[in-house]
Amino acid sequence: MPGLPLAVSGLRLAFAGADVIDLPSLAIAPGTMTVLSGASGSGKSTLLYLLSGLLRPDAGSIAWAGTDIALLGESRRDRWRRKEAGFIFQNFHLIEEMSPLDNVLVPIWLDSFSANAKRRRALDLLRQLDVPAERDSVAKLSRGQQQRVAIARALSGNPSIIFADEPTASLDAAAGETVAAILQRLAREDGRTVVVATHDPALKVLADQSLLLDHGKREPAP
Numbered sequence: 001m002p003g004l005p006l007a008v009s010g011l012r013l014a015f016a017g018a019d020v021i022d023l024p025s026l027a028i029a030p031g032t033m034t035v036l037s038g039a040s041g042s043g044k045s046t047l048l049y050l051l052s053g054l055l056r057p058d059a060g061s062i063a064w065a066g067t068d069i070a071l072l073g074e075s076r077r078d079r080w081r082r083k084e085a086g087f088i089f090q091n092f093h094l095i096e097e098m099s100p101l102d103n104v105l106v107p108i109w110l111d112s113f114s115a116n117a118k119r120r121r122a123l124d125l126l127r128q129l130d131v132p133a134e135r136d137s138v139a140k141l142s143r144g145q146q147q148r149v150a151i152a153r154a155l156s157g158n159p160s161i162i163f164a165d166e167p168t169a170s171l172d173a174a175a176g177e178t179v180a181a182i183l184q185r186l187a188r189e190d191g192r193t194v195v196v197a198t199h200d201p202a203l204k205v206l207a208d209q210s211l212l213l214d215h216g217k218r219e220p221a222p
């Protein structure tokens, strides 16, 4: 799964007249993990939403392998995201009463390949991430296991880019380190492009590139 390269230029977004993101340039190479860090309110999540096309900037370009998603209308951006991107969130966003397997199947439910192939893919991902697929509900799993189900779900459509918003913030140190290592592996071994918004030093040390934000602007690395 080759990742996609990113080239950002002149990116700006304001909320209620106040600049929230002001980023003249950013480049990300495929097969790398980039960490967006900074104090609370510095703009990490907002930048992640811009890079993934969930938000549209006021100005600037966000070119993933030459496709400027800032120029796409909403439905084409949605289509681009479904094809290219997988998301991992701090609080997992799993459907608690469903099994790990069914959670992983949700994003690919409507895909055209066969039900058997989907099931095989989901089971394979859960096995790779060391999650017991047979549990009847994800609510019975540990938080670390739940986050690994969320990672398997993010991978179900075989995306070239993984976006993660504070993926280790609600985990204990050991589970957080496991998730950090998995994210690094998705970049280094699978060649995906991984972009993570986080406060977590365990993720920062594994990153190929760190972007420190302060009031939406890039700060020189300390």
Ligand SMILES: Nc1ncnc2c1ncn2[C@@H]1O[C@H](COP(=O)(O)OP(=O)(O)OP(=O)(O)O)[C@@H](O)[C@H]1O
Pocket: 015, 016, 020, 038, 039, 040, 041, 042, 043, 044, 045, 046, 047, 197
């Ligand atoms: N929908 C919105 N409307 C108005 N202001 C917003 C909106 N979303 C975010 N902001 C503001 O944008 C700034 C950046 O918020 P953002 O959530 O990106 O920060 P963050 O670095 O991810 O913070 P945290 O670490 O607390 O999650 C903050 O000042 C926030 O109040």
